[in-house]
Amino acid sequence: MGQSIKGLKNSLESKSLEHHLHPYTNPELVADIGPQIIQSGDGVRVTDLEGKTYIEGMSGLWCASLGFKELELVEAAVSQMKELPFYHSFTGKTSEPTIRLAEKLIEISPNNLQQVFFCNSGSEANDTAIKIVWYYQAAKGQAQKRKIISRKGSYHGVTLAAASLTALSYAQEGFSLPLDFALHTTWPHYFQNSHDNESEEDFAKRLASDLENLITLEGAENIGAFIAEPLMGAGGVILPPKEYFGLIQPILKKYDILMIADEVICGFGRTGNMWGSETFNVCPDIITCAKGLSSAYIPISAVLMSKDIADEVEKQAVRLGQFGHGYTYSGHPVAAAVALKTLEIMEERSIIDHVKGLENLFLERVSDLKEFDCVGDVRAIGLIGAAEFIKPGTKRTKLDPKHKFSTRVVKAIQANGVIIRALPIDAIAFCPPLIIEEKELNEMFDRIDRVLPEIDKLAKTLT
Ligand SMILES: Cc1ncc(COP(=O)(O)O)c(C=O)c1O
Numbered sequence: 001m002g003q004s005i006k007g008l009k010n011s012l013e014s015k016s017l018e019h020h021l022h023p024y025t026n027p028e029l030v031a032d033i034g035p036q037i038i039q040s041g042d043g044v045r046v047t048d049l050e051g052k053t054y055i056e057g058m059s060g061l062w063c064a065s066l067g068f069k070e071l072e073l074v075e076a077a078v079s080q081m082k083e084l085p086f087y088h089s090f091t092g093k094t095s096e097p098t099i100r101l102a103e104k105l106i107e108i109s110p111n112n113l114q115q116v117f118f119c120n121s122g123s124e125a126n127d128t129a130i131k132i133v134w135y136y137q138a139a140k141g142q143a144q145k146r147k148i149i150s151r152k153g154s155y156h157g158v159t160l161a162a163a164s165l166t167a168l169s170y171a172q173e174g175f176s177l178p179l180d181f182a183l184h185t186t187w188p189h190y191f192q193n194s195h196d197n198e199s200e201e202d203f204a205k206r207l208a209s210d211l212e213n214l215i216t217l218e219g220a221e222n223i224g225a226f227i228a229e230p231l232m233g234a235g236g237v238i239l240p241p242k243e244y245f246g247l248i249q250p251i252l253k254k255y256d257i258l259m260i261a262d263e264v265i266c267g268f269g270r271t272g273n274m275w276g277s278e279t280f281n282v283c284p285d286i287i288t289c290a291k292g293l294s295s296a297y298i299p300i301s302a303v304l305m306s307k308d309i310a311d312e313v314e315k316q317a318v319r320l321g322q323f324g325h326g327y328t329y330s331g332h333p334v335a336a337a338v339a340l341k342t343l344e345i346m347e348e349r350s351i352i353d354h355v356k357g358l359e360n361l362f363l364e365r366v367s368d369l370k371e372f373d374c375v376g377d378v379r380a381i382g383l384i385g386a387a388e389f390i391k392p393g394t395k396r397t398k399l400d401p402k403h404k405f406s407t408r409v410v411k412a413i414q415a416n417g418v419i420i421r422a423l424p425i426d427a428i429a430f431c432p433p434l435i436i437e438e439k440e441l442n443e444m445f446d447r448i449d450r451v452l453p454e455i456d457k458l459a460k461t462l463t
Pocket of ligand 1: 155
């Protein structure tokens with residue numbers, strides 16, 4: 001048995017190297033160490049082809065919130081497949097799960113949002129949100145309001161518009177991006193980007209004033225929307241300063257600029273509330289969401305919009321003859337059935353209360369990492385957190401990027417049985433499935449803790 005798995009593994013590995021262009025992967029590195037083939041999952045754990053089991057401390061890509069063997073989701077997909085495996089939503093057609101999911105999303109949405117448009121990924125949702133902003137502004141006779149502001153360090157996806165708003169060089173280099181509709185305002189990372197002795201409140205005020213300066217420089221008449229993750233995920237798990245959204249939203253209102261909350265990571269319980277917007281006091285005109293919407297079991301994403309936007313879009317669509325946007329799989333009935341079941345399970349099993357119940361322990365375990373000299377900052381809320389590395393003995397000086405320190409840390413932790421993720425600001429992220437139990441959470445951090453002393457020693461030798 002062992003022998004045949006080994007044979008299968010080798011042939012799968014070489015086929016993967018030969019035929020599969022891996023997303024966000026260095027081909028040279030993967031050629032060296034080989035792709036890791038994950039074969040099965042159960043609860044918070046996954047097992048690779050060699051039979052090694054890991055705690056999946058990232059829920060895959062911040063997404064498998066109900067873990068890796070939720071059979072009710074599987075059954076929801078199978079039963080919908082048997083009933084109606086596909087139907088579309090073009091030309092007024094649709095299907096029952098799609099309607100019920102739209103109704104459910106509106107029922108749980110914050111800020112009285114009114115209507116839902118379905119897509120298949122977070123990137124598509126953000127591209128769609130931008131098109132809706134452009135459509136809406138044009139409908140109101142303000143077609144020149146096309147520029148969209150995001151923040152430096154943010155991640156909004158990889159399609160053309162989303163990648164332009166993503167303000168991380170790795171998503172833009174080599175593609176001649178960003179496109180010129182995208183503007184980027186100050187990075188809201190207090191630990192790295194505050195001035196010496198600047199309070200968090202003063203930092204938030206500076207961010208608000210930078211935003212207003214950018215708006216006046218570019219002309220409010222040219223700016224359609226501002227997009228923000230309530231908590232920045234892939235850019236570093238960066239929590240906004242407490243006062244941040246309270247300060248910037250009146251500025252957006254003043255200049256008639258729409259607020260888009262990118263809830264692709266934060267949505268569906270991750271920060272301890274259904275929406276990150278609730279946790280951080282965001283009042284969005286548009287929400288984009290994906291990932292936890294179906295616990296990642298099947299691709300689906302959604303754009304939720306206010307009544308004002310929905311009304312203008314509808315009027316414009318009537319004037320133009322149709323709303324000229326849609327994907328073959330917009331509102332796919334199988335994806336909708338899985339998403340509905342995900343939301344049902346979240347309610348039935350009080351998943352958000354479960355997250356709230358674990359939040360203090362999670363924060364404590366993440367905070368404990370601060371005792372190591374190479375950890376400069378720790379942060380966590382709900383079940384998402386990060387530890388950011390620095391040169392030991394300094395307040396916040398980064399290690400030379402040539403050391404690829406966080407990547408080495410991730411490797412060492414993975415060798416000890418926990419999958420986590422390196423972030424571009426030399427940090428590691430923690431984002432376990434929301435169903436994780438206290439014992440498993442402790443096991444995850446115990447395993448991480450065992451690796452940190454040797455990591456700390458290594459950091460002290462790097463120049
Ligand atoms: C906040 C945020 N927005 C958008 C995206 C893009 O989602 P997708 O990879 O499904 O296109 C991501 C992906 O990680 C994300 O974290």
